[in-house]
Amino acid sequence: MTATTAPAGHRPRRLTARMRLTLSYALFAVAAGLIFVVVVYLGLRWIPNYPLMPSNPRDRLDAPSRGEVLDALLVTCGYALAVLTVVGLGGGWIIAGRVLRPLQEITRAAHHAANGALEHRVALAGPRDEFTDLSDAFDEMLERLQRSFDAQQRFAANASHELRTPLAITRTMLQVAAADPGGQDLPRLVGRLQDTNQRGIEICEALLQLAELGHTAPALQPLDLADAVRDAVAAVSEEATARGVTVTAEYGPAPASGNPVLLRQAAVNLLHNAIRHNLPADGTVTVRTGPDPDRPGRVLLAIANTGPRLTPEAVATFTEPFLRGRGRTAETDPSRRGHGLGLAIVAAVTEAHQGRLRLTPLPDGGLRVELGLPER
Incomplete structure (x- = not known):
């Protein structure tokens, strides 16, 4: 039998947390007072029960007996417990309200987030305690959700645009051909x-690869990163030779655990970017694999290329899907044209291997890319 959980709007009503805390405070205060009364009462039971006599027999002494003292104590304590109950309820209600106030702020922020206002933050002030820790964690979660939601929106919009472009081009060519069938160069068309059509297929394949990397952990095996880079x-x-770009490689041992197909694809994407976004003539690309000199216990693939000067702000956006070297505009040269998913796939491959991808603009122009992996 499977247990079902009632929706939040249909849960049975019960006392609020503030009322439960109030009753707990009041019950604790009354219980403490009652224990005190019992202790005092039991203590007075040990008083000897004999009549008190004055030192001078001619004097009259109206001293209460032990029974009368105990009776008076019970009456007085009854009134005291009643007052303590009222004070406990009132004080507990106030204290519970002050204690639960931060939770009310977090609840309001949660309702705002549920309605789509992810930019709202709790931002509790005051010294660090359990509530401020919860508030900071909740704000961090909202910030990450907002970034993820914005990225998903941009990704969906850009993917729609990229997939619509080849379809629109195909439709235009077919409409022109249908309007003038006899004047068409069929081989060229x-x-x-x-x-x-091939461009649309490449975009779909890249999107599928990105989706698979985001949801499925790749199968890892011992390998040498240098072998994947060499391939x-x-x-x-051939493309580097055709563009007049000189590629210089230094293959140092780089033992790691990874997926050879994905790492080779990541290296190919990095090299394509380094070759295609280079100088018009006499460009260079340097490739090096080996231990990471700055981070012991990791191996490194470093690729540096000549090219135009880049700003750190522009480089920081290069791993965003569909962002090409010229921004959102495709290259006019078909041989240089890409779908803007190369570095996004590299970033996803690196994350799937628990690695680190670093892009640094070079002072004289060009880009240095470092892909670091844990050493095997």
């Missing part, structure tokens, strides 16, 4: 349609 350099050597 078919070639353009194939190129456009990647061989894969892009």
